[in-house]
Amino acid sequence: MQLLLEVKGCSKSFPGVKAFNKVDFDLYAGEIHCVVGENGAGKSTFIKMLSGALRPDEGTITIGGQVYMHLTPALAHHLGIQTIYQEISLAPDLTVAENIFMGAEPITRFGWIDYPRLKKESKTLLDNLQIDLDVDALAGNLNVPQKQSVQIAKAMRMDARIFILDEPTASYGTNEISNLLGLVKQIADKGVGVIYISHHLEEVFSLYDRVTVLRDGNKIATHDQSEVSEEKIISEMIGRDVSKFYTRASVDIDYSRAVEFLDFSNGEAVKDVSFKVHKGEIVGFAGMVGSGRTDLMRLIFGAGIKNSGSVIIEGKEVSIHSPKQAIQAGLSLLTEDRQKTGLILDHPVEWNVSIVHLNNTSGMFISEREESREVSHYIEAINIRTPSLKQEVRNLSGGNQQKVVLAKWLYANANVIIFDEPTRGIDIGAKEEIYKLMVQLSRQGKYIVMISSDMPELIAMCDRVIVMRQGKIVGEIGQDQLSEESILTYSIGGTL
Amino acid sequence: MTLSSDQGITTARKTRTARWINKSNRSVYYLLGIIVVAVTIMALLDPNFFTARNLFNILNQQSTLGIVTMGVAIALIAGCIDLTVGNLLACTAAIAALLLQAGVSDVWVIVLPCAAGLLAGAVNGVIVVKTRIDSFIATLGLMTIYQGIALIIPSGNNIYLQGKFGWIGTYRVADIIPIPVFYFVLITILVYLVMRYTKFGRKLYSIGGNPEAAFLAGINLDLHKIMAYAISGLCAGFTSLIVISRIGQSQPAMGVAYPLEAIAAAVIGGVSLSGGKGTIPGVFLGAILLGLIRNSLNILRVPSFYQYVMLGVVVIIAVALSNLGAARRNR
Numbered sequence: 001m002q003l004l005l006e007v008k009g010c011s012k013s014f015p016g017v018k019a020f021n022k023v024d025f026d027l028y029a030g031e032i033h034c035v036v037g038e039n040g041a042g043k044s045t046f047i048k049m050l051s052g053a054l055r056p057d058e059g060t061i062t063i064g065g066q067v068y069m070h071l072t073p074a075l076a077h078h079l080g081i082q083t084i085y086q087e088i089s090l091a092p093d094l095t096v097a098e099n100i101f102m103g104a105e106p107i108t109r110f111g112w113i114d115y116p117r118l119k120k121e122s123k124t125l126l127d128n129l130q131i132d133l134d135v136d137a138l139a140g141n142l143n144v145p146q147k148q149s150v151q152i153a154k155a156m157r158m159d160a161r162i163f164i165l166d167e168p169t170a171s172y173g174t175n176e177i178s179n180l181l182g183l184v185k186q187i188a189d190k191g192v193g194v195i196y197i198s199h200h201l202e203e204v205f206s207l208y209d210r211v212t213v214l215r216d217g218n219k220i221a222t223h224d225q226s227e228v229s230e231e232k233i234i235s236e237m238i239g240r241d242v243s244k245f246y247t248r249a250s251v252d253i254d255y256s257r258a259v260e261f262l263d264f265s266n267g268e269a270v271k272d273v274s275f276k277v278h279k280g281e282i283v284g285f286a287g288m289v290g291s292g293r294t295d296l297m298r299l300i301f302g303a304g305i306k307n308s309g310s311v312i313i314e315g316k317e318v319s320i321h322s323p324k325q326a327i328q329a330g331l332s333l334l335t336e337d338r339q340k341t342g343l344i345l346d347h348p349v350e351w352n353v354s355i356v357h358l359n360n361t362s363g364m365f366i367s368e369r370e371e372s373r374e375v376s377h378y379i380e381a382i383n384i385r386t387p388s389l390k391q392e393v394r395n396l397s398g399g400n401q402q403k404v405v406l407a408k409w410l411y412a413n414a415n416v417i418i419f420d421e422p423t424r425g426i427d428i429g430a431k432e433e434i435y436k437l438m439v440q441l442s443r444q445g446k447y448i449v450m451i452s453s454d455m456p457e458l459i460a461m462c463d464r465v466i467v468m469r470q471g472k473i474v475g476e477i478g479q480d481q482l483s484e485e486s487i488l489t490y491s492i493g494g495t496l
Numbered sequence: 497m498t499l500s501s502d503q504g505i506t507t508a509r510k511t512r513t514a515r516w517i518n519k520s521n522r523s524v525y526y527l528l529g530i531i532v533v534a535v536t537i538m539a540l541l542d543p544n545f546f547t548a549r550n551l552f553n554i555l556n557q558q559s560t561l562g563i564v565t566m567g568v569a570i571a572l573i574a575g576c577i578d579l580t581v582g583n584l585l586a587c588t589a590a591i592a593a594l595l596l597q598a599g600v601s602d603v604w605v606i607v608l609p610c611a612a613g614l615l616a617g618a619v620n621g622v623i624v625v626k627t628r629i630d631s632f633i634a635t636l637g638l639m640t641i642y643q644g645i646a647l648i649i650p651s652g653n654n655i656y657l658q659g660k661f662g663w664i665g666t667y668r669v670a671d672i673i674p675i676p677v678f679y680f681v682l683i684t685i686l687v688y689l690v691m692r693y694t695k696f697g698r699k700l701y702s703i704g705g706n707p708e709a710a711f712l713a714g715i716n717l718d719l720h721k722i723m724a725y726a727i728s729g730l731c732a733g734f735t736s737l738i739v740i741s742r743i744g745q746s747q748p749a750m751g752v753a754y755p756l757e758a759i760a761a762a763v764i765g766g767v768s769l770s771g772g773k774g775t776i777p778g779v780f781l782g783a784i785l786l787g788l789i790r791n792s793l794n795i796l797r798v799p800s801f802y803q804y805v806m807l808g809v810v811v812i813i814a815v816a817l818s819n820l821g822a823a824r825r826n827r
Contacts, residue, residue: 303712324714333712341712344705346772355702355713358695366693408713 001028004162004193005050010059012045012217019045021217022059027162027193032184034196034204037214038237038455038488043197046214047166050195051083052076063162080161084168088147092140097122099139100154125153129186145176152183156192163187164195167289169203181207199288201230201492213237230494238455238484246435246460251442253463254279257314259416259447261300264309269295271471273309277416277447282438284462285451286487292471293451294336297418301333302326313416327360330415334405334422336451338398342405345394349386350375352393352404356412378407382437399430406437416447423457435461455484467491523766526817527781531788538792545795552673558787559676560735561757562780566687567617567731568758569779573691574724575704575771579635580620581732582754583642586747588613589736590646593655593746605661610733616642617729621722639755647748656745665741676738683731688776700724704771761786764814786810 005027012020020042027033037043048054049061052071061068063079071079090099097119098105106117122135131149133142139150148168155163165184169177181203188194188209198204204211211228213220213236220236257279264273269292277283285293298304300311302320311318311329318329326333335341343352353375358366375389384403386396393404402422409417419438423431438461442448452458458465459482467475467490475490486496539546564581571578588609595605624634667675691697699720702710711717732754740746759769765782767774789810793803 301712322714322716323712324716327714335712341706341708344702344709344772347701347705351698351701355698355710358698359702360714364694364696366695366698368693 001030003027004029004063006062007050008060008062010049010056010061012049012054012056019217020049020056023214023217023219025212025219025222027195029161029193030188030191031209032188032194032196032207034198034208034211035214036197036199036201036204036211036233036237038199038453041214041237042217043214044166045217047083047164047195047197050076050081050162050164052081077158080159081164082155082158082160082162083164083166084148084151084155085166088144088151090139090147090150092138094139095136096126096133096139096142096150097135099150100125100135100157102154104157122153125157129153129156129183131183145180148180149183152187156187160187160192162193162195164197166197167199168196169198169200177203199492201233204233205230215239234485234488238488246432246457248435248439248461249443251280251439253281254445259314260312262310262312264296264299265307266295266299266304267307269471270299270306273468273471273473275466275473275476277449279445279447280442281463282442282448282450282461284458284465285449285468286453286455286458286465286491287468288491289453291468291491293468294420295471296468297333297420297449297451300326301331301418303333324360327356327412327414330413331418332356332409332412332414332416333418334402334409334420336420336424338401338405343393343401346392348390349379349384349393349396349404350389353378353407353411356408360412374411375407378411382407382410383433397426397430399426399433402426402430402434403437406434414446416449417441418449418451420451421453422450423452423454431457455487458487459483469493524775524778524781527765527778527785531781531785534785534788534792538795542795545792548672550791550795552677554787554791555677555680555784556674557791558783559674559680560738561754561761561786562680562783563683563731563735563738564754565758565761565779565783566683566776567728568755569762569765569767569774569776570687570691570700571724571728572759572762572767572769573704573771573774574700574721575631575707576621576624576721576724577631577635577759577769578617578620578725578728579632579639579755580616580642581728581758582751583639583646584613584616584729585732585736585739585751585754586646586749587616587642587649588733589740589746589750590649590655590748592661592737593657593740594650596657596660597655602661602664606664606737609736610730613733613736614726614730617732618722618726620729621725624725625718625721643752650746650748652748654745654747657740659744661737661741662744663741665738679734679738684776684780691776696720696723701772704768704773706772757786760811764811785814 003026007023007025009022009024010020011018011022023042023046035043035046045054049056050071052073052075055070061071068075091102094102100122101118106114106121108114119135126133126135129152131153133146133149139147142150168180184194184196184207196204196207209225210222211233212222213233215237220239255278258276260276262274265271273296275283287293295304299306299309300320302322302325311320313329320326320329320331339345350371354371372389379386379389382403384400384407386400393401396404422434426434438448438450450458450461462482463479465477465482465487466473467477467487469491474493475496477486477490481496489496535546544550564585568578568581591612592605592609595608620635620638623638624631627634665676669675669678691700699710699715702713702715703717703720707717736751739750761782762774762779763769763782764785765774765778765780767779786807789807790803793806798806
C-alpha cells in the first residue's frame with residue numbers, strides 16, 4: 001500500500017497548555033484511520049495542523065515523499081487534503097450542482113457557465129458515490145446529512161487524496177449515520193486515505209482499518225483492526241491519574257428539599273428529560289458535545305421554546321416561560337460561552353455585575369453609590385481581580401470574567417445555579433477558585449447543576465452525575481460508581 | 497449572601513472610579529477640546545464670531561437637530577437605527593399646522609403632534625421588533641411611507657400659520673436667549689438623567705451592548721426597543737413644532753436631512769452604530785460641533801456647496817478617529 005501521509009514528532013503549545021506532544025501518525029491510500037479521544041485530547045489541533053490552519057512548533061509532515069515543516073491552507077488544498085467539518089459551508093441559494101463545482105464551473109467557448117455539462121458531471125459524480133440527490137435542488141433546502149454528502153462530493157471533485165472528517169455525525173439519526181459510513185467506505189475503496197475523527201465508538205468499530213487514541217495531546221496507541229476491544233480503547237482514552245485532581249470539601253445535603261424538573265422536551269434536541277436536585281447537592285451533567293445538555297438548560301431557564309416541562313421548587317410549581325420568570329423563581333444560568341451570552345464586554349465590571357439585580361427588582365432609579373457598594377462587596381467576596389469597578393470586562397482574564405458572571409447571579413440572589421462548562425478556557429488556579437466557590441454555595445444550601453465535558457472535574461465536584469445522549473437521559477451515576485469509565489460508557493451508548 | 501473568609505477568599509481591593517471616568521468620557525473631552533480650539537480660531541479670525549448673539553445663534557440653529565438627535569441616540573444606544581425622524585417630523589408638522597388652521601387652542605396643537613410622534617415611533621418599534629427586519633432596512637421603508645403621509649395629510653400643500661404659534665419657536669428670554677435653546681438644554685438634561693440614573697436607561701445600554709446577554713438577564717428586549725423608538729418619535733414630533741413656528745409654515749418636504757445628520761451627530765458624540773455605547777453629554781457636544789462648523793463656514797463665506805463637502809469630511813474624520821481608538825483598545 002502507498003504511504004500518503006506521515007506525521008513525525010509534531011508538537012503544538014498554546015499559552016499554558018501543551019495541546020499536542022510529539023505525535024507520530026501515518027496514513028495509507030485506501031485506509032480508514034480513525035482518531036478517538038476525549039474533548040480536549042488534541043483532535044482538533046491535529047486537524048488544524050493537517051489543514052494548514054495551525055503551524056506545529058516542531059516535527060515534520062511528509063506528504064507524497066515531500067517533507068514539510070508546516071502546511072498552509074492553500075498548500076493543503078493543493079496536496080489534496082480535504083477536510084469536512086461539522087459546520088456546513090455550502091451556499092444555500094445555489095443548487096447542488098453549482099455548489100459541487102463552485103469556483104471551477106465548466107465554461108462554454110464564450111465564457112458563460114456551461115450548465116448542461118455542470119449538471120451532467122455533477123450527476124456522474126453523485127452516481128459514482130451512490131448519493132441519491134437531485135442536482136437541481138437548492139442546497140438550503142437539504143437536511144444536514146444531505147448537505148454533508150454534497151460537501152463530500154465537492155471534496156471528491158477537487159481530487160481529494162486525503163480526506164478528513166471531523167465528527168461528521170454529530171446531529172444524525174441512526175439511519176443517516178449508516179448511509180454516511182457507507183459513503184466513507186466507498187471513498188476509501190477508491191484509494192483515498194480517510195482520517196475519521198469521532199467520539200462515537202460504535203461508528204469507529206464499524207468502520208476502521210486502524211484507530212489511534214489521543215489523550216491530553218499525546219498519542220497513546222495505534223491499533224490495527226481486530227486486535228483491540230472497546231474496553232481497551234475506553235481505558236486508553238481516560239488513563240489519567242484522577243487522584244491528582246481537585247479534592248473538594250464535603251457538604252451535608254438536605255434530602256428533604258428538592259427542585260424538580262419534569263418532562264422537558266422541545267421536540268428535537270431535548271426529549272422527555274426529568275431530574276431533581278436536592279438542597280446543597282451538586283448534580284453534574286455529562287455527555288458528548290451535542291447531546292442536548294445546553295439546550296436542556298436553556299429550556300429550563302425559559303430561553304427556548306418548549307413543548308413540555310415544569311419546574312417544582314420545594315414542592316411548589318413555578319411557571320417559567322421567559323428568563324425573567326426563571327430569575328424571579330430564583331434560577332440562574334451561567335452560559336457556556338460567557339463572552340457571547342454572559343457578559344457585555346464593552347461595559348464596565350460594575351454594570352455587568354448589577355444587571356440582573358437591577359432588572360429584576362422594583363423601583364425605577366439607580367443609586368450609583370449603592371450599586372458601587374454592593375458590587376464591591378461581591379468583587380471582594382469572590383476575589384475578582386480588576387483594577388477598578390469601571391474596568392471594561394473585555395480586559396479581564398477568562399477566570400475573572402467567569403467570576404463576574406457568577407457575581408451577577410449571586411447579587412441577584414439566585415437559589416438554583418446552573419453552571420454550563422464553568423471552567424472552560426480558564427487556567428488551573430482560577431478553576432480551583434471556581435470549585436471552592438461552588439462548594440461554598442452548596443454549603444449555603446443552593447441547588448447546583450453543573451454541565452461539564454471535563455470528566456475529572458465532574459467526578460471531583462459532583463454528588464451525582466446524569467449522563468445525556470441524543471437529547472435523553474441515559475444514565476445516572478451515584479458517587480459510589482462515579483468514574484470516567486461509567487460516564488464514558490453511558491455517553492457513547494453503552495450500559496453498565 | 498455572605499462568604500466567610502476562612503475559605504481563603506478575601507482581598508481588600510480599593511476600587512476607585514477615577515481612571516475609568518477619564519477613559520469612558522474620553523470622547524466628551526475630545527469634543528470639548530475640538531470645540532474650544534474651533535471657537536478660539538474663529539474668534540481670532542472674525543470679531544463677529546465670539547459674540548453672545550452669534551453663539552446663541554449657533555445653539556438656536558442646532559436646537560432642532562439637537563432634540564431630534566437625542567431621540568435618535570436613545571434608539572442607537574439600544575442598537576436600533578431610526579431613519580424615520582425626518583419625514584415623521586414633516587407629518588407632525590402638517591398635523592400641527594392643520595390644527596392651527598382649524599383654530600384649535602395652542603395646548604392641543606402642542607399635545608397632539610407630540611402624541612402622534614410618540615405613537616408613530618411606537619409603531620415603528622413594533623414593526624422592527626415583530627418583523628425581525630434589520631432596523632436600517634425597516635426604517636428605510638417606513639421613512640418612505642412617512643414621506644407619502646407627509647404629502648397626503650396637507651394634500652401636498654404648504655400650510656401657512658399666518659402669524660399664529662410664533663412664540664414657541666422664536667421667543668427670546670431676556671431678549672437674547674432663544675427659547676429653543678432652553679428646550680434643547682432641558683431635554684438634554686432630562687435624557688441624560690434617564691439614561692444614567694434609571695433602570696430603563698441602563699436596560700437600553702444592555703440591550704445594545706449584547707442582546708442575548710440582556711435577554712438572559714431577564715430584560716424584555718422587544719418592549720424596550722419599542723419604547724426607544726417611541727421616544728425617538730416623540731422628539732421628532734416636538735421638534736416639528738419649533739420648526740413650523742420659526743418658518744411660519746409646514747412643508748411636506750421638510751426635515752429630510754435630519755436622520756443622517758442626527759446619526760452623524762450622535763456618532764461624533766461617541767455613540768456606536770452597533771449599540772451599547774455613548775454618553776448623552778457626548779451627543780450634545782456632537783450636535784453642537786456640527787452647528788459650530790456650519791456657522792464658521794458661513795462666517796468665513798465658504799460657498800454652501802463646499803460646506804457640504806467640508807461637513808462630510810468632518811464626520812468621516814471624527815468617526816475614523818473614534819474607530820481607530822477602539823481598534824487600538826481591543827488589540
